[in-house]
Amino acid sequence: MAKLLNDKGHGSNTYPPSKGIAAAGGVPAMAEHSFNAAVGDEVERLLKGKLTTYGAQPSNRADVLLASRIANYNAQYRSDKNSIGMSHHGNAGASSVRGFGVFYWHTSANGKKLAQMVLAEYKKEFPGYPIWGTGLFPCVPGTWTDFYLVRETVAPFVLIEWEFFTNHAARKLMLTSDYRMRCGKVAAKVACDWYGIKFDDSKLVVATKPVVKPAAPKPNPVTKPKEGHKVDKPTPAWKVEYDRQSTLAKKLGFTDGTKPTENTSREESGVIAARVYEAVLNELKK
């Protein structure tokens, strides 16, 4: 059994007032929860079919109280003692500070191991990217690192600060879907490594927008010039009639001038098509 407790830090109603920043330094605003959710969503997507995930904070939904999230994660852990947890966040601080950092409970050997794996994978995915301090932070009671979630969860649980949204250059990076997806990949890869599950990121390509193919133009004998005709000839009479009928149809409400604002039935459309066809045929016979 194996399960990743995948915590998307904060709900959609946390910014405003807090957990985010207005546009500054030529870089747009950012709500922390949107970043956290994007990373968490990518983790879920990449792990589908590989590893069960559970998140107590749904994406783009009102904030679920931390106490209730913790209770849910602990209930999950009780039903599967092999569970591990990751909580995704953007960091805040002085605008000059930036870098990646991960927190673990100071007495949890597994928590520390998990944190070290996340840091190592981050460095591998983003060589040379700034690391905040050593990148590894034990959560110690009675200090600023005494995080409620890390302290109260019974599973090995790490809290990941993927970068500082208060630093303009870092926020610019955090606003890109490329960075969000690759952070998700780092987390998903570590979760797979933890359980010895093979991870391939071939699913990454799916994340790009689906290519919408334009519908193939239907062959339209009506507008096809007859043999020997040049396309730049003056508009043929049948075309004038066709356009007139179409315009009339649009203007008058299609069939007989009644119901100008209502939708057209299949039958009425058929009548229009038949009329146009007839008009075209007549012209071609001339």
Ligand SMILES: [Zn+2]
């Ligand atoms: Zn946060």
